[in-house]
Amino acid sequence: MMTPTHRRLGAATVLGLHTAAVGAALTPAGVLVAAVAAAVFSGGPTSPDVDNQPGAKAADRRLPDEALGHGGPLGHRRLAHWWGLPTALGVAYALGSYTVGYHPPALVWAALWGAWVGWLSHLPGDAVFGQGNWRYGLPKGIPLMPWWRHVGLGVKCGGKAERVVGRILAVAVAAGLVATAIGWHPAH
Numbered sequence: 092m093m094t095p096t097h098r099r100l101g102a103a104t105v106l107g108l109h110t111a112a113v114g115a116a117l118t119p120a121g122v123l124v125a126a127v128a129a130a131v132f133s134g135g136p137t138s139p140d141v142d143n144q145p146g147a148k149a150a151d152r153r154l155p156d157e158a159l160g161h162g163g164p165l166g167h168r169r170l171a172h173w174w175g176l177p178t179a180l181g182v183a184y185a186l187g188s189y190t191v192g193y194h195p196p197a198l199v200w201a202a203l204w205g206a207w208v209g210w211l212s213h214l215p216g217d218a219v220f221g222q223g224n225w226r227y228g229l230p231k232g233i234p235l236m237p238w239w240r241h242v243g244l245g246v247k248c249g250g251k252a253e254r255v256v257g258r259i260l261a262v263a264v265a266a267g268l269v270a271t272a273i274g275w276h277p278a279h
């Protein structure tokens with residue numbers, strides 16, 4: 092999936108979860124902060140696609156991570172695209188804040204929630220729109236195991252289908268932002 096579509100999916104996921112009253116209890120300002128954080132952390136270098144940046148690619152060429160088996164953890168749609176990392180971080184955060192009894196200020200929490208949801212939303216995006224490229228040893232989809240056993244539909248990244256989905260997501264984000272701005276919510 093291309094970066095702009097990822098950002099829309101991230102923001103739409105936060106707005107959709109809020110509308111469905113799942114997860115964080117957010118004020119309208121919190122929803123906006125979470126949506127922006129989701130857009131930032133769902134695409135580009137501040138997302139799982141950190142593994143597709145020039146620096147990461149150069150490091151992958153230099154480091155012998157292939158010795159760890161299955162082609163190694165470095166490389167595009169490998170360890171950085173594994174669902175286990177954000178899941179472990181979320182569990183650690185929940186256990187930590189519960190144990191210590193600390194809860195950050197509402198807008199900080201909104202930003203953390205949005206960043207986490209945005210990062211996670213990247214993964215189903217690539218599971219659908221992520222074709223394999225055997226020249227680079229890249230299977231389609233995202234890894235089920237830390238960096239191997241990829242699963243996905245392998246629909247062409249940036250193709251016609253993704254453009255249609257991108258437009259639908261843009262409408263969903265706009266609708267979610269308008270609903271937040273006018274204070275509309277199905278719960279009240």
Ligand SMILES: [Zn+2]
Binds near residue numbers: 168
């Ligand atoms: Zn990706």
